[in-house]
Amino acid sequence: xxxxxxxxxxLSVQEGDNSIINCAYSNSASDYFIWYKQESGKGPQFIxxxxxxxxxxxxxxxxxxxxxxxxxxxxxxxxxQPGDSAVYFCAEPPAGRRALTFGSGTRLQVQP
Amino acid sequence: DGGITQSPKYLxxxxxxxxxxxCEQNLNHDAMYWYRQDPGQGLRLIYYSQIVNDFQKxxxxxxxxxSREKKESFPLTVTSAQKNPTAFYLCxxxxxxxxxxxxxxxxxxxxxxxx
Numbered sequence: 584x585x586x587x588x589x590x591x592x593x594l595s596v597q598e599g600d601n602s603i604i605n606c607a608y609s610n611s612a613s614d615y616f617i618w619y620k621q622e623s624g625k626g627p628q629f630i631x632x633x634x635x636x637x638x639x640x641x642x643x644x645x646x647x648x649x650x651x652x653x654x655x656x657x658x659x660x661x662x663x664q665p666g667d668s669a670v671y672f673c674a675e676p677p678a679g680r681r682a683l684t685f686g687s688g689t690r691l692q693v694q695p
Numbered sequence: 696d697g698g699i700t701q702s703p704k705y706l707x708x709x710x711x712x713x714x715x716x717x718c719e720q721n722l723n724h725d726a727m728y729w730y731r732q733d734p735g736q737g738l739r740l741i742y743y744s745q746i747v748n749d750f751q752k753x754x755x756x757x758x759x760x761x762s763r764e765k766k767e768s769f770p771l772t773v774t775s776a777q778k779n780p781t782a783f784y785l786c787x788x789x790x791x792x793x794x795x796x797x798x799x800x801x802x803x804x805x806x807x808x809x810x
Contacts, residue, residue, distance in 0.1 A: 617798070625803055627785070682799075687735075688736075
């Protein structure tokens, strides 16, 4: 079936380094993707989104890259800070539905 | 403050009891959603509503019920038919239904524990 999934369950980085979180998707018709950040015990927080007509989108310290050829997207966080420690999810709305399908998430741990 | 509120933050229930989780939003959003999250897992869709007095089942609707009598409110009832209700429940809302790019905003969640 269609799915959105993540390559690595945990990513540990040093403070100040750049982080790259990856996500694979299987539905080639997917036209919109979202990245959420979820801190422990809290609801997910929107980070950035990207439509399929784009390859790259930049926000504040974050960049999302979309490679439609291999059905892969990534979230890059520049100069990672302790406050970036959280679980990161990619998500997409399935065709014909406005709710989201979430991957299982990647936990980002920032070492001081 | 604008946003989504969920109450209570923690909820304990005895087996065999129904319990209702509250979700309210003052963002004037048409669409609202309920998700369930188990430890170390992603979010799974329970129910969603695109407009008042209308709602659709998600992927794991069995044992749950909802109502959408007001635009601002989308309560979720966890019934005794739900075999494993202990989880973190998240409510979300979005502006509309026409554009998949309508961002979903999440509430702080309710952690339900069945004793």
